[in-house]
Structure formats: C-alpha cells, structure tokens
Amino acid sequence: MKFGAGRSAVEVNVPTRAALFQAVRGKLAAGNGFALATLNLDHLTKLPVDSAFAEAYNAQDFVVADGRPVVWLSQLAKQPLELMPGSDLVVPLSSLAAEMNVPVALVGSSDAALCGAKAALQARIPGLNIVLTHAPAYGFDPKGTEAAEICEMLNTSGAKLCFIALGAPKQELFAAFARGCAPSVGFASIGAGLDFLSGHQVRAPKMMRALALEWLWRALQSPRRMVPRYAKCFAILPELALNAVRQR
Template sequence: MNYGKGRSAIKVNIPTRSILFQAIRKKFAQGHGFALATLNLDHLTKLPVDNAFAQAYRAQDLVVADGRPIVWLAQLAGKKLELMPGSDLVLPLTELAADMDMPVALVGSSNAALAGAKSAMEARVPNVNIVLCHAPPYGFDPEGSDAAAICDMLNASGARLCFIALGAPKQELFAAFARSRCEAVGFASIGAGLDFLSGHQTRAPKIMRALALEWLWRALQSPKRMIPRYAKCFAILPSLAANAWGQR
C-alpha cells in the first residue's frame, strides 16, 4: 500500500506482525541491521514538506502501519494491514531480542525516562541484556557529530537492537544516518514508547484505544501541541482517501 504521491510517497511493506517478526528474526540470525519505521498520519503531513524526512523514510527497511487511519486507508484500497503502533512493539521486540541473545540499547527521551524504561523492561523480560542507555542533549542533530558519537557507542556496546525514542522526524533521520554506520544494529523508531513504559507519559486507556479514540486522549492531555497537529492530519484525509480509492 502506497501513501502519498511523488517523492513523498511511502509504502507500508510489512502488512502483519508475524511477517515483521519473521523478518527481524532472520536479520538477527544473519547479523544484519535494519531500520523500522511506524507510519502514521502525522508523518504523512510532514513528508511532502520535509525532503530530508522523506529521504530518511525511504531509507527505512521495514515500514508498518501505526494508527487506525493508515489501516482504514489500506482497506479503502482493497488491502489488509495489521495495526502495529510503535509503543505496542517495544516489549515484544525486547522479548525477541532476549530470546536470541541480542543486546539492547535505548536512545532518546530523558535520562530519567530511560532509567525507568530499563527497569520496566528488565522486570518484564528478565533475561534481556540492556547494554546502553543514552539521552541526547537538547537540540540534538540526528545527522551531526553527536549522532556519530552515538553510533560509536552503539558499536562499542555490542547492541543489536536499538530503540529510538526521539519523535518524528528526528528518530527516522537518526535511524537512516546510523543504519550504514552500525551495520549489525536494528533500529526501531518507537516515539513515546519508552516514556509510556517508564510511566513518564500516560497512554490512553485500553477502551479509548479499542474505540480508535487515542488521538482524543492525547489532544486532551496536551491541547496546545496536539490539536494543531491533528487538524493538519484531518485536513489531508480527503486527498489520501482519493489516492487510496485510486489504488483499489
């Protein structure tokens, strides 16, 4: 399923969770790295106006659907996609890494959030090996000298899976930058996933997620930041729906 047009068009190339985990298990076994992105409507508002972000997205190896509108648009195009929010992938990916003895790194957010996430992950997945926690400084350039230094840290640590919690577009930019510098590392961009796990942010209740109302919960929690974002998302839906119907 393709979303958008022209240079900003992005393809969701992993339709189900089982296919995703088969692909990652194979890459771990072969010693190959990867970059995993979770596409949502906010990303689709940024891609047409941010060429660097679009280039970084095209460098991702694995792209899944994060957000029900992405799944609904696929259905409109006659395709089936499974919903895979980045936050829901953190613990399953941690379990897979632990089962295959793949060391894990946490990059992004804050030192306090990373410490909390590390404790939560170790409590839930006792055999996980977390070898690096690093919170970049404010104003972090995901393609600059600080990013190169993190790549050196990752290579020295022996990490094979790196969760990036920087938000879009920084996390995808960093994943694309680091992908060729850390050839054995798999990068998973998971947004607020570590903050949710550590308790530094509160995720929408399960009933709101089940009713596809997580966006409303987030808007109520942070209206000044989220309401303009969601307004942009709603504004692009008609053109995305027309494009999806054209792919049917």
C-alpha cells in the same frame, strides 16, 4: 500499499505483525542491521514538506502501519494492513531479543525515562540484556557529531537492537544515518514508547484505544501541541482516501 505521491510517497512494506517478526528475526539471526519506521498521519503531513524526512523514510528497511486511519485507508484500498503502533512493539521486540540473546540499547527521551524504561523492561522480560542507554542533548542533530558518537557507542557496546525514542522526524533521520555507521544494529523508531513504559507519559486507557480514540486522549492531555497537529492530519484525509480508492 503506497501513501502519498511523488518523492514523498511511502510504501508500507510489512503488512502483518507475523511478517514483521519473521523479518526481524531473520535480520538478527544473520547479524544484519535494519531500520523500522511506523507510519502515521502526522508523518504523512510532514513528508511532502520535508525532503530530508522523505529521504530518511525511503531509507527504512521496514515500514508498518501506526494509527487507525492508516489501517482504514489500507482497507479502503483493499490492501489491508495490521495496526502496529511503535509503542506496542517495544515489549514483543524486547522479548524476541531476550530469546535470541541479542543485546539491546535505548536511545532518546531523557535519562530518567530511560532508567525507568530499562527497569520496567528487565522486570518484565527475564534475560533481557540492555547494554546501553543514552539521552541525546537538547537540540540533538540526528545526522551530526553526537549522532556519530552514539553510533560509536552502539558499536562498542555490542548492541544489536536499538529503540529510538526521539519523535518524528528526528528518530527516522537518525535511523537512516546510523544504518551506515552501525550496520549490524537494528533500529526501531518507537516514539513515546519508552516514556509510556517508564510512566513519564500516560497512555490512553485500553478502552479508548479499542474505540480508536487515542488521538482524543492525547489532544486533551496537550491541546496546544496536539490540536493543531490533528487538524493537519484530518485535512489530508480526503486526498488520502481518494488515492486509496485509486489503488484498488
């Protein structure tokens, strides 16, 4: 299903979790890299006004639905998509990496968060081989010199799956850039996924997530940052809903 219009339009091209893991398994088995993005409403507010972000999104190999509104819109269009938040993909993708003996890298967030996430993942998943952790410096340019240096570190480390926790649009921009510099690495943009694992951020309780109220939890945790963001998200819903109806 497509979201948006013109050059900023994005297609969610992997509808189910089963399809995603089949595709990722195939890429890892063949030694081929990939870039995975998880589309949400915040991204859809940014894409029309950020051409570099839109270009980076179009360079992603796999795009899945992250966020209940995206799933609801797909149902409205009668092209249903399965909910796959980036944070929920870290553990199962890591389990797949351990099963296939694929080395893993963690990039983004902070040194403390990466240390905690590494410990949490290795405690939970026997045999998981995390060969690199790197927290970019403040003001990191996802297509600059440090980005190229990270790609070199990835190539040297032997990592074949890299979780990127930089937030949008930096993580998608870096993934698109790194696909060319580290072509055998699979990049998964997972937002705050590593911070949740390390305990540096607290995720909404399961009940709130089940009731599609995670947005409210995040707004209450950080109102100055999140309330304006969600206001922009709600503002674009009518047009997205109309476009969804047109795609039936």
